[in-house]
Amino acid sequence: MSNIDVSVETGDKPAPPPKHPNTCPVCHSHYRDDELEAALWVCAHCGHHFPMRARARIASLADGDSFVEEAAELHSEDPLGFFDLRPYTERLAEAELSTGLADAIVIGQATIESRGCELAIMDFSFMGGSMGSVVGEKFSRACDSAAERGVPLISITSSGGARMQEGILALMQLPKTVCSVEDLKDAGQPFISVMAHPTTGGVLASFATMGDVLLAEPNALMSFAGPRVVQQITRETLPEDFGRSEQNLRFGNIDAIVPRPELRGTLSRLLRLFDAPV
Amino acid sequence: MSNIDVSVETGDKPAPPPKHPNTCPVCHSHYRDDELEAALWVCAHCGHHFPMRARARIASLADGDSFVEEAAELHSEDPLGFFDLRPYTERLAEAELSTGLADAIVIGQATIESRGCELAIMDFSFMGGSMGSVVGEKFSRACDSAAERGVPLISITSSGGARMQEGILALMQLPKTVCSVEDLKDAGQPFISVMAHPTTGGVLASFATMGDVLLAEPNALMSFAGPRVVQQITRETLPEDFGRSEQNLRFGNIDAIVPRPELRGTLSRLLRLFDAPV
Amino acid sequence: MPLLGGAKLSGDLQRFEKQLERMQEDATDEEIWTSVQLARHENRPYTLDYVERMLDDWFELHGDRGNADDGAMIAGLGRLDGRTVALVGQQKGRDIKERAERRFGMPNPEGYRKAIRVMELAERHRFPLVSLVDTPGAYPGVAAEQHGQGGTIAESQAVMARLTIPTVAVVIGEGGSGGAVAIALADRVLMQEHAMYAVISPEGCATILWRDAGEAKKAAAAFKPDAVHCLELGVIDGIVPEPPGGAHEDHDAAARLLQEAIVDHLDNLEDLPGDELRRRRRAKFRSLGVFA
């Protein structure tokens, strides 16, 4: 069962959404779309961080129209002819239709407060942000783009882990992205990793934890195995902040917890410290 | 008080010797000198390891007359004109007289089962095996001799820590020996560290823990701070194997516990593995 | 995939041809399930069974230097065919007591840190690294998560990506997900004939997709964790034959075949300079994946 560790586990997904996605699952405050968008999808009342789409994150971080997307055309294939209750190809088509994305990550060039960087932003809405060949390849290309252009790489992860439907090739995206980060580091470029809820399994066990600086959004789940699996195996009742940002900070696994409204300013400061080109 | 960490602390010395030094403090078996010597100062009845003198250790490890001592002429000076209840110079003279050693370490070239190595062997009988300028310099020269001759370095430590009477210069033997080991490692030569009772304070916090392989004699105390200090500060009752070899093995701080009679064979195997020149 | 070709060229011709034959006829669902069962067979040789048969002067190294000595991970030095190698590998237990002590071969972060420490020792002294993979996965415990299981598995892969020594990893039983790949980022990755290597256990997959662990066989057929499929997908560089009936039938014969394969690959790798080894190693893993 423990192999579930790098798989998309439904239990790892955010608590079942309440009737309306604009209702805060914590304090039940309700917001209009424009209110949530203006607040970067953070509950004004209790600070709960709602899921945030990749393109919205990019819009909130990158200067004006500085973002230039890369490798947008890459699409997953179905190497195993994988079929569970439905064919993998069908799940892919549906995800693309519902998210408007080709897969669970968007990469490209940008500036933040006029300093150059490369962005690699995951989107949980696309099959639970699971990492298959396309996510691995696009992250890998983001590393190369940052190295070639001499700019830092910034990633924001939100993922249930490796994409089961691509079998062993999904697992191979772990060493693939690890090698890509090592090439980036050999090129002398910094890597700043921001972990959003949830960053689990194979993404946590590969590039997401390899940043020179590790940041996390408040109350984000960052665990290799899902809470349910841990509970099943250990038969313990888990600490109530099990695997959350606060616990990870306490145990020395991350550098800082950064609320979403402060993220752009924090990244901008780090780009200055790492002397990213203006 | 915690600064006592690298000082000779009386409480760190072996339990007050029973009436006769040949009586086992654990099971009270009594031995003739020749019996103890033949048994490498290990109690045949309970396995207790008696303190063992540096020259006896060398005789038990090195091939026949292969040992060639180095830097035997180095003697401590008294840079601070240190005077407590008695002058440091007087303590030094007394120690030299009672041990026949110039200071608390003996270094030199040797072969073990015909493979070349450099030995750096400490002697607790000389001022509690405390590390002052001479111990630091001789260990440092042992590193250079091993590097120049392309042979592994083997050290056996037994020390209460830095030698208070040399003040800050004693503390400086920590970074000094650390730099010497780093030079040895850059020269590509292995370092095997054997820790005997007690290896504490400044010796534990410098070269003794820097071996490629860390071995310990059974039930040896290896703690940075002395048990009494820890008890005073933490007010806890200490685990009964506090700081002992067995606890250190359990907590991952050493590679293996090697009873004295097996040490020569173990070192010989490691010299083969590290391909020491025949 | 340059190294897949490279791998095919290594090993003796007989085994090479045998692999090609197997690749012709695609493994059936039955054969896949058989591999899953044999990979987990209770009499299958474990890491230490191979160590004692393949290595001279074995010296086990213990501890992560700072927290624990994890029995689920073995690390040490030994002489293989005359050369000193560093070996790491998960270790399952034989009897009930040992199984509990070794957590059924599921390492904690402390186990991976021990492996990392010994990899770095090997790099310092130019010892080739042999990695034997046999785990259901990394241990999913509360303390394991608190101590950074995910980050440590990434770090272990990163260290392997930095090494300039020859490295050979062999999946000798269960290659369970991240806990397995943590020590399998090697110049050559091999699988024994009846080993399995997968992103998730068949039971885990079935539970998630079919809501029924009983569908494990169907799940295995769907994601194909057997050696033949892994070779076809370019994920591994070669298949190590087992004695008739499987490795559990004859530990000595299995060890001879395993040793022969490892030595073959090390012989090939030792001709290459370290930075070239590392460049090719990274290029191989960066090439893995299928997309349009």
Add this chain to the structure above:
Amino acid sequence: MPLLGGAKLSGDLQRFEKQLERMQEDATDEEIWTSVQLARHENRPYTLDYVERMLDDWFELHGDRGNADDGAMIAGLGRLDGRTVALVGQQKGRDIKERAERRFGMPNPEGYRKAIRVMELAERHRFPLVSLVDTPGAYPGVAAEQHGQGGTIAESQAVMARLTIPTVAVVIGEGGSGGAVAIALADRVLMQEHAMYAVISPEGCATILWRDAGEAKKAAAAFKPDAVHCLELGVIDGIVPEPPGGAHEDHDAAARLLQEAIVDHLDNLEDLPGDELRRRRRAKFRSLGVFA
């Protein structure tokens, strides 16, 4: 001691002359004891007091990646006089609560591992390292010993011996033994005028030698932990002046003087290639000691 000379040449002439004068008249037992008391003064500036006055864009980094975030050790990045530097240093607490949380500036192994991690980050990105030393010593706890306090202090020194970036360490208060030198194996080691740097606390020494902690003053006079004697013995490369009465009288002025000294030394060091820095650093420490 080449670097002692090197140090004398750095810093502005005024401070240099001041140091020489002080070296003429040997510090009396009274002066030594005054330094001990000022080094521990409860209003003396601590690491974070200097950080907020000296560094722009300060970003604190937390955690040892695997066990804890030790509040007794600070680590982070900031801009000093325009250049990005990595800073590490022990941190004492001001009020009772903070003192307990930070263990009076006595780090656990986890604290030193955090410092090591940030030193390696600095090396990767060529950031100079600034180390502020202020600790009674490493924490003498049961868990600290179990987690390898001794080995971690050695490893921290070893990492500093490997760095190829410019490194400056300043003892800003108590330089307590191994717990202090763990982060003081630097190209330049400075002491503030009223700091102390010693192998053992006066109380500890007195307890052992005179069987009476009350003899601390006598002990201090015997082992001379004051800056002037450390400079005379070649243990440090320079003395950083404090405002009249001591650093506690004027934190801002103390910070200005400290910043000036650190920047002076970094300016000198940055002209040297990394491997030469490392060679000289090791040669300096290997030269320390007095024997016949």
